[in-house]
Amino acid sequence: MRNRILAGLGVAALATVGVAAPATAVSPTTADIWVVHAVPGVEVDVYINGNLAIAGFDPTTVTPLVDVAPGNYVVDIVPAATPAAETITPGTGLFGTGAGGAAIAANTSYTLVAHPDADGDFVLTPFVNDLSAAGAGNASVTVRHTAEAPAVNVVALPSTTLFPNVVNGTGGTVSVPAGTYDIQVQVAGSDPVVVAIDAPDTALNAGTHYFLHAYGPVEGAYSIIPFTIGDAAAGIPAGSAGLVADNAAPVGGFAAAGAAALLALLAAAGVVIMRRRAAAER
């Protein structure tokens, strides 16, 4: 793993934004981008607007989240070199967005997937991630057909079709009850059924969005490159007494703390037990 996202790419607007963020919100002023490398057998370097952005990017790997300013970006992907050139002429890579670039909008989550198309040509497909909430107790599953393969059905065994007839370069999102699933990717229309990917015992946890990218073939076999985006809490309200506040009056603060400590000595055990019982009954 020698992937690294270089600083100063013209993309790295790592601004944090002064707004409380709802679950899995994207910043209103920037875009979230994930980059997935699904071209088998090829270590690459990725350039954004001509500047080296990801060096030594290995197949099956995914960059950690990158926060970028909205705008038009030219992405070029070239076979990895050692050392990688710091800059190239935008649009001259092996494949990518082409010189025209791709528009990246604020407040949007994208996954850029480098992958073979159904004929084996290398392409870069920008997908927009649907981060709407899955609902309590549910997991979200997004699949992307990014393997050199014909149309497939994605099935939860024994017989629930999650996604029918997905062709290369497309995908979809569903919400499912959290649980453990035996997922299969089957060649659409095959009879008897040809299983392209078998993912038994897949744990789909509540509050998590699974992004599954079909990968292959490698030695004729197919697999999945996954990453997840978790539902964030809106906040963590982790204090209720003001005993250690910056604005606590020194004397009063200590007195209050002392009183609380004393009270705790006298009563905490009982209170804690009561609370535990209450918690247990919930």
Add this chain to the structure above:
Amino acid sequence: MRTRLAASTLLTVAGLVLISGCSAPAVDDSRARSAPAFDPFRSARVEATLPSLDLLQIVKSPPARVIVESLGIDMPVEPHGLEPDGQMSLPESPFDAAWYEFGSAPNSRTGNTIIAAHVDDRVEGVGPFARLRTVPVGTVVSVIDEEGVRHTYEVRSVEKLDKGAVPWQRYFQTFGPERLVLVTCGGDFVEEIRNYTDNYIVTAEKVS
């Protein structure tokens, strides 16, 4: 600009092999893809892909204790989710910590394990997490999970952020480097809402 594989390959091979569970397939380099169109790629290595699938099969083992020996912190940890208002729920006692059950666990091999606790309580006083605000970088933090496995982390940063300005989705990452994120409160106390203005956020990286 194309690598291609014989059209028949998919059907022939897909019928033969399927990726199953946990064992890596033996990669036989002699069976190179037929007629690759470009040389640069021919020499590139093929990564094992099965660890990715394995990630989906991990059953999370919740943290049971969080320990910062050098600060005298040794607290029980219980799983917690969200309150109806979307805030993370916490045990009332500042002597108990909460693990965010919708996030990563210490055995997830990816993403952030979030553990939070109240800094204080009117009845029980000041909790152990109050000591986190001065934790030095490099401090060792341990998490014991429910299976009894010890996971060790080293503190990389301590931040004090205005609650309205915390980019929470950055901390609630379920994918990426394995980290432990410890959260409590601090800053000014606002009596009207009985809460603090800031969060202290300690980020630690997994070392073993």
